[in-house]
Amino acid sequence: MIVLGSLIREPTGGNAWANLGYAHGLAELGHDVYYIEDSDDYPMCYDPENRTATTDPTYGLHFAANVLGRVGLGDRWAYYDAHAGQWKGARARDARTLCKSADLIVSYSGMWGNRLREWLQTVPRRAAIDGDPGFTQVRNLRDPSFRRCYEAYTAFFSVGANMGKPSCAIPMDGFQWETTRPPVSLVAWPYVQGRCHGRYTTVMQWETFPGVMQHRGLILANKSESFRPYCELPRRLGPIFDIAVRSRWNSPHAMLRQAGWGIADIGGISRDPWAYQAFIQRSKAEFGIAKAAYVETRSGWFSERSAAYLASGRPVLHQDTGFPDWLPCGKGVFAFRSPEEVVDAVSQIDADYDVHCRAARELAAEYFSVERVLPPLINAAMATPRGLPA
Numbered sequence: 211m212i213v214l215g216s217l218i219r220e221p222t223g224g225n226a227w228a229n230l231g232y233a234h235g236l237a238e239l240g241h242d243v244y245y246i247e248d249s250d251d252y253p254m255c256y257d258p259e260n261r262t263a264t265t266d267p268t269y270g271l272h273f274a275a276n277v278l279g280r281v282g283l284g285d286r287w288a289y290y291d292a293h294a295g296q297w298k299g300a301r302a303r304d305a306r307t308l309c310k311s312a313d314l315i316v317s318y319s320g321m322w323g324n325r326l327r328e329w330l331q332t333v334p335r336r337a338a339i340d341g342d343p344g345f346t347q348v349r350n351l352r353d354p355s356f357r358r359c360y361e362a363y364t365a366f367f368s369v370g371a372n373m374g375k376p377s378c379a380i381p382m383d384g385f386q387w388e389t390t391r392p393p394v395s396l397v398a399w400p401y402v403q404g405r406c407h408g409r410y411t412t413v414m415q416w417e418t419f420p421g422v423m424q425h426r427g428l429i430l431a432n433k434s435e436s437f438r439p440y441c442e443l444p445r446r447l448g449p450i451f452d453i454a455v456r457s458r459w460n461s462p463h464a465m466l467r468q469a470g471w472g473i474a475d476i477g478g479i480s481r482d483p484w485a486y487q488a489f490i491q492r493s494k495a496e497f498g499i500a501k502a503a504y505v506e507t508r509s510g511w512f513s514e515r516s517a518a519y520l521a522s523g524r525p526v527l528h529q530d531t532g533f534p535d536w537l538p539c540g541k542g543v544f545a546f547r548s549p550e551e552v553v554d555a556v557s558q559i560d561a562d563y564d565v566h567c568r569a570a571r572e573l574a575a576e577y578f579s580v581e582r583v584l585p586p587l588i589n590a591a592m593a594t595p596r597g598l599p600a
Contacts, residue, residue: 211236211241211242211243211244211312211313211314211315211316212243212244212245212246212308212309212312212314212315212316212330212333213229213232213233213236213243213244213245213246213315213316213317213318214246214247214248214315214316214317214318214319214324214330215228215229215232215233215245215247215317215318215319215324216229216247216318216319216324217229217230217245217247217270217273217274217277217278218247218255218267218270218271218273218274218289219247219249219250219254219255219256219267219270220256220270221256221258221269221270221273221274222256222258222480222486223413223479223480223481223482223483223484223485223486223487224413224480224486224514224515226273226277226482226483226486227394227483227486227487227514227515227518228318228341228392228514229245229318230277230281230395230398230483231318231392231393231394231395231514231580232316232318232339232393232584233245233278233281233283234281234282234283234395234398235393235394235395235580235583235584236316236580236584236588237281237282237283237286238395238397238580239580239581239584239585241588243283243286244286244287244288244301244308244312245274245278245283245286245287245288246287246288246289246290246305246308246309246330247274247287247288247289247290248289248290248292248324248325248327249265249267249289249290249291249292249293250292250325251292251293253265255267255269255270256270257269257270258477258480258481261458265293267289267291267298270289271289271298271299273482274287274289274299275299275300276482277482277483278300280484281398284300285300285301286300286301287299287300287301288300288301288302288305288308289302290305290327305329306329309329309330309333310329310332310333312330312333313333313334313335313592314333314334314335314336314337314588314591314592315330315333315335315336315337315363316337316339316587316588316591317336317337317338317339317363318339318341319338319339319340319341319342323338323346323356323359323360324338324359325359325362326359326362326363331362331599332599334364334596334597335364335365335591335592335594335596335597336362336363336364336365336597337363337364337365337366337367337587337591338360338363338365338366338367339367339368339369339390339587340366340367340368340369340370340387341369341392341514343368343369343370343373343380343504343507343509343510343511344370344380344428344430344503344504344507344509345423345430345503346368346383347380347381347382347383347387348381348383348423348425348428348430349423350383350384350385351381351383351425352425357383360385363597364591364594364595364596364597365388365590365591365594366385366386366387366388367387367388367389367390367587367590367591368387368388368389368390369389369390369391369392369511369512370387370389370504370507370509370510370511371389371390371391371509371510371511371512371532371533371535371536372389372508372509372510372532372535372536373387373389373509373510374387374389375510375535377508377532377535378507378508378509378510378532379428379506379507379508380507380509381425381426381428388590389510390583390586390587391512391517391577391578391583392512392513392514392517392578392583393514393517393578393579393580393583393584394514394517394518394520394521394574394578394579394580395521395579395580396521396574396575396579396580399487399518399521399522399574400521400522401521401522401523401571402491402522402523403523403567404494404523404524404563404564404567405492405493405494406494406560406563406564407494408492408493408494408495409450409451409452409472409493409494410450410451410452410493410494410495410496410497410527410556411451411452411453411454411474411489411490411493411494411495411496411497412453412454412496412497412498412499412515413453413454413474413476413479413480413486413489413515414433414453414454414455414456414498414499415433415455415456415457416432416433416434416437416455416456416457416460416461416462417432417433417434417457417458417459417460418432418433418501419432420459422435423503428506428507429502429503429506430501430502430503430506430507431501431502431503431506432501432502433499433500433501433502434457434460434462435502436499436500436501436502436505436529437462437499439548439549440499440549440552441465441466441469442469442549443549443552443553444469444470444471445469445470446549446553447552447553447556449470449472450494450556451471451472451497452472452473452474452493453466453471453472453473453474453497454473454474454475454476454479454480454489455473455476456476456480474489487518487522490515490518490519490522490524491522491524493519493524494524494563495519495524495525495526495527495559495566496515496516496519496524496525496526496527496528497527497528497552498513498515498516498526498527498528498529499528499529500513500528500529500531504531505529505530505531507532508531508532509531509532510531510532510533510535510536511531511532511533512528512531512533512537513528516528517574517577517578519570520542520543520570520571520573520574520578521570521571521574521575521578521579522570522571523567523568523570523571524567524570525542525543525544525559525563525566525567525569525570526542526543526544526570527544527546527552527555527556527559528543528544528545528546529545529546529547530545530546530547533545537573537577538573541565541566541569542566542567542568542569542570542571542572542573543569543570543573544558544559
């Protein structure tokens with residue numbers, strides 16, 4: 211089984227866990243898993259130290275070797291550098307053979323689709339997992355080159371859990387999307403005793419692209435737009451928030467500090483998966499904001515980050531994207547649509563904190579554990595007809 215991802219091109223702690231949910235999660239379930247990544251043909255390698263995207267994967271390769279080594283996959287990964295025309299990583303010598311002998315590809319992508327080179331196109335079943343619902347479908351409708359990435363797959367899954375429902379405004383793009391949820395390993399993310407005097411925290415990307423995306427009256431916007439109605443919360447609730455924010459365009463740090471938000475060190479928190487995990491574990495709970503597009507479309511999206519908070523026994527207070535349609539709320543998880551609902555939820559969490567911590571872990575086990583999420587996904591992917599070479 212081959213897992214495709216973006217661990218090397220986006221070497222940050224949170225993105226690492228999103229990829230490990232599949233690579234490490236499937237290995238934990240006993241599957242014969244290899245992690246493979248492709249550079250694509252564009253300068254996609256992000257270097258957090260320089261905050262630039264280039265064609266040089268050096269930083270990401272070191273990052274991946276460390277991360278995959280610590281989770282038992284140190285000898286089971288390779289990276290194809292199209293810019294250099296070379297395979298790199300632990301299995302560089304036999305990567306093509308491993309790819310061509312696989313039974314299934316599980317391709318996880320956020321803002322981009324993972325293209326399939328010729329050594330992957332003959333794998334009989336090829337599952338694409340959409341981690342950016344709404345944006346993916348609109349790009350498939352508007353961008354022929356992006357759509358061609360998805361046309362190479364045989365099965366399609368999205369974490370937009372409400373896709374296809376009347377309440378969900380995500381446009382249909384011609385692919386037969388099935389829904390899934392972000393997987394989290396309860397072994398890798400153990401329950402940790404809650405900190406009742408800690409802070410409400412999150413790790414967020416202020417803007418993942420410049421401007422907005424539009425399609426037939428549907429406006430798909432960033433988290434920066436979603437955050438605006440909640441900017442004054444510290445003035446109502448006091449200094450209870452500590453958020454780590456990254457933006458590649460317009461930095462919000464000065465505005466947030468002026469409004470009373472605690473600003474955590476995004477560089478230190480995201481330097482590797484374990485610094486990121488430690489930040490979550492020393493939090494009281496999560497205060498999460500979603501991309502405006504996820505909210506406006508009622509996508510049902512729920513973050514892999516929030517699933518990690520739950521697994522750690524941390525209550526999640528998150529902007530409503532429609533996830534209450536499938537995830538029980540009111541104990542361990544709270545959905546909000548207004549600042550007033552945030553104030554009310556904070557009061558409820560504070561009043562019975564230990565109960566909400568235990569409920570958070572139970573929800574993680576029931577809805578997001580690798581044991582609950584991955585077997586149905588694999589079974590559905592394998593049940594699709596064998597695909598012709600892409």
